[in-house]
Amino acid sequence: MKKIVLFAALAFSMIACDKTPSAKEFKTAYIDTSKLMEDYNEAKELNEKYKTKGEVxxxxxxVTAKNLKAEMNSFQQNAMAKGQAWAQQKGAELQQRQQQLQYTQQGMLQQLQQESGKETDSLVKKVKQFIKDYGKEKxxxxxxxxxDAATVLYAKEAYDITGEMTKVLNEKYAGKAKTEEKTEEKK
Structure with a gap:
């Protein structure tokens, strides 16, 4: 009898002690970052801003290129009539102006890319921080x-929170924009 009680107690203690903590379910989700940046209003406005600047x-x-082209056409028509010395001088001048136009174009493009890059990097950092804070909060x-830079090769769509994240970011941005408008109106 003692052996049965001892065996039962031993079995009970083994069962009681074998309580390994059950693995908690991980709460995971994913965001399609490309779609988020396409649908996020602040990113749309940033893209539109630099598209407009580029068009300007x-x-x-x-205008400068058209004027230069008109001068080059005029030069070709007048080269024979005004002589070789004039043609060489005017040709060199037009070539120099054409190079200057190309340098100006490259400089403007670089400036636009740098400005756009800085603002885009800042926006991406802000969105990453928001996602981090959102993840902690939820x-x-x-x-x-x-x-574009996929770190997930497969996930069930049930874990996709891209739409939810876009909605929350747009609401936050809309609130920020309204606050900025009110402070500008007060000035």
Whole structure:
């Protein structure tokens, strides 16, 4: 009898001690970062801003290029009549102006790319920080990113929070924009 009680106690203690903590379910989700940046209003406005700036720069250069082209056409028509010395001098001048136009175009493009790059990098950092804070607030263990630089090769669509993230970011941005408008109106 003692052996049965001892065996039962031993079995009970083994069962009681074998309580390994059950693996908690990880709360995971993923975001299609390309789609997020396409649908995020602040990113759309940033893209539109630099598209407009690029178009303005193109128009400025286009006027100068048209004037230069007209002068080159005139030069070709007048070269025979005004002589070789004039043609050489005017040809060198036009070539120099054409090079200057190309340098100006390259400089404007570089400036536009640098400005756009800085603002885009800043926006990406802000979105990453927001996702990090959002993940902590909502109790996620992992939030993965998909898109151009995919880090997730497969995930069930049930874990996709791209739409939710876009909605929250746009609401936050809309609130920020309204606050900025009110402060500008007060000035």
């Amino acid at each position: 720069m193109d128009r400025e250069l286009e 109790g996620y263990d992992y939030i993965y990113g998909t898109g």
